[in-house]
Amino acid sequence: MPSTLNAVAVFCGSRFGTSPLYKQAAQLTGQTLAKAGIRLVYGGGAHGLMGVVADATLCAGGVVTGVIPDFLESREKMHEGVAELIVTDSMHTRKQIMFSRADAFWILPGGFGTFDEMMEILTWKQLGRHHKPIILINVENWADALLAALDVAVEQGFAAATARAMIQAVPDVETALLYSQNAEKSGRVPVEQL
Structure with a gap:
């Protein structure tokens, strides 16, 4: 089956972390x-x-689309070297555009904004809005506690194991x-099968 993986949305921090x-x-991702x-x-x-992901992608000859709300212009420097920079009117519009432009979603280390993006795209998948792969790259086990919280939601009956x-x-x-390359649009491929 030919790959339909043309674009990946990467959610990650606007800080470097510890x-x-x-x-x-982030460099390897780009x-x-x-x-x-x-x-x-x-x-x-x-x-x-x-910024690291974008710079690494560009330095390796890749193509980058950035999507940023206008109100963040005063808080975060927009990356002006990308092929396409879309300025939105809200965070919600930003996430909708990133969703529509991506064939898969990768989550790298990040903070509350990263968690928000991850949870929204996961909720959309739970509600049947898409069947795109959602992959958390657990660098140095940074997201163990976050994953444990998802497991507790299942254990306590607030989410299905399928979700x-x-x-x-x-x-x-x-x-x-x-x-990402092996995931089928209608499901997921267990990592053990790769």
């Missing part, structure tokens, strides 16, 4: 997407891990790419 491995993973000929769709910022299975945690960028 581990240098986060920055390395390089990997560019080498695979996959467009990066991201939050449009020039700082933190967002929890809609997000896949992987240890590295290479596995995220393999998973």
Whole structure:
């Protein structure tokens, strides 16, 4: 089956975080997407891990679409080197555009904004709005507590096990790419099968 993976939306921090491995993973993400000929769709910022992913994609010859709300212009420097920079009127519009432009979603280390993006795209999948892969790249186990919270929601009866299975945690960028390329539009491919 030919790959339909033309663009990946990457959700990640506008800060660098405490581990240098986060920055390395962001660089590898950009390089990997560019080498695979996959467009990066991201939050449009020039700082933190967002800026690192965009810069790495561009330096490796890739194409980047940034999507940023106008009110963040005073808080975050917009990345002016991207092929396409879309300025929106709200965070909600930003997420809708990122959703519509992406064939898969990768989550790298980040803070509350990253959590918000991840939870919204996961909720949309739970509600049947899409069947696109959602992959959390668990660099240095940064998201263990977040994943545990999702598991507790299932254990306590607030979410179905099938909903929890809609997000896949992987240890590295290479596995995220393999998973994304092999995931079927109507389901998911267990990492063990890659």
